[in-house]
């Protein structure tokens with residue numbers, strides 16, 4: 001089975017968040033199930049190294065107004081296609097905006113062109129290329145199924161899957177762009193690309209897709225409610241029979257404490273004491289006091305989704321209770337300032353690094369005692385999975401994938417020997433305070449804490465099962481109706 005996986009980022013080439021980890025891991029996750037997956041990415045400057053000697057497989061003189069080429073390269077050992085369109089993608093800053101974080105004003109054109117090219121690959125417009133399934137990730141790729149539906153190429157169009165990694169980002173634009181999308185007028189319909197009078201990219205993809213997935217069963221249920229659906233709950237309910245939740249796995253080649261080159265000391269469940277060396281390295285890097293007391297970490301975008309405002313308000317208490325915090329993140333400027341101010345108030349107890357740093361994120365998982373994830377909503381969440389694998393106990397809000405992947409250390413779960421973390425209901429100062437206190441009282445019982453760590457590290461979040469689920473979903477779409 002041949003699948004085209006269409007996304008705006010993929011680890012290790014270009015990453016701003018969890019989407020990249022998943023897209024980067026899918027080819028290896030699906031190969032054992034007989035799925036040959038080709039990844040399709042926009043040609044940002046970060047791809048220059050991998051496309052240097054790439055073969056041109058297709059040329060456009062006018063792809064929604066831009067000159068473009070499709071290049072053939074590799075991501076690891078797996079096939080990669082790249083949309084090289086300098087007018088759209090060859091610019092500094094990030095994949096979605098300039099260096100200040102402001103979105104590019106032509107994102108509608110950039111990702112419509114990218115989706116149009118994906119649809120061409122998946123419907124016979126590019127000689128030598130054919131795919132059974134087009135799998136589009138998030139709004140940046142979601143117009144591809146809409147193009148396949150309304151303006152396919154010469155061959156039978158591939159069947160389509162859209163995966164929602166975060167429904168909060170929808171790619172919503174005014175009606176004025178419609179004329180430039182090169183879609184027939186009938187596409188501007190209630191069950192087409194129309195969204196509240198304008199154009200909605202994610203909405204269009206969800207209407208056109210043969211199957212919709214999101215990244216955990218609980219989030220799949222949550223987005224049927226107004227509180228989580230962000231305006232798309234009606235559509236999700238109408239199409240509920242096509243919606244499934246498939247939890248993300250983690251890539252053992254990247255996230256494994258036994259082999260992780262970013263850790264000063266590597267370890268297993270049998271050598272947990274070696275984590276102390278990593279803790280010392282964190283203390284040095286973050287300017288924290290040297291001691292064996294509880295060390296919390298945060299590795300996150302600093303946003304309201306992640307509950308970082310509530311956490312910032314809980315830091316004085318965290319310190320009063322005897323905890324320390326090493327935080328790595330970037331995002332909302334007020335939140336960055338709030339965490340930096342807390343670090344100034346509590347020298348030696350709170351250390352903050354504003355920025356994005358992959359190796360430091362590994363060190364924090366490998367040396368801190370617990371990772372705080374008080375998200376208001378979380379489609380799956382990966383940092384709690386990395387925490388589990390590294391014995392860095394996740395302290396999480398009971399929502400979305402966090403609810404599905406962490407087993408709360410209540411008395412029954414402890415007695416049964418299955419607890420892997422701490423959950424709290426709601427993202428309020430009281431709930432967070434209670435969770436911090438529970439965590440610290442567990443930490444004060446070394447036997448219980450070590451049991452939690454061992455349970456967490458043994459929990460299976462490999463891609464085996466989820467890879468099989470995606471493969472089964474693809475197969476089901478290819479069966480005759």
Ligand SMILES: Nc1ncnc2c1ncn2[C@@H]1O[C@H](COP(=O)(O)OP(=O)(O)O[C@H]2O[C@H](CO)[C@@H](O)[C@H](O)[C@H]2O)[C@@H](O)[C@H]1O
Pocket residue numbers: 016017018019021022165166215248299300301328329330355356357358361378379380381382383401
């Ligand atoms: N400052 C920093 N430095 C280094 N690394 C950093 C970092 N800040 C974050 N990261 C890394 O970025 C990734 C974040 O992934 P998450 O799944 O937690 O959230 P995100 O909201 O980006 O993803 C969305 O998509 C994913 C994938 O489906 C869903 O799991 C999730 O719920 C959804 O919101 C992790 O690999 C983390 O280590």
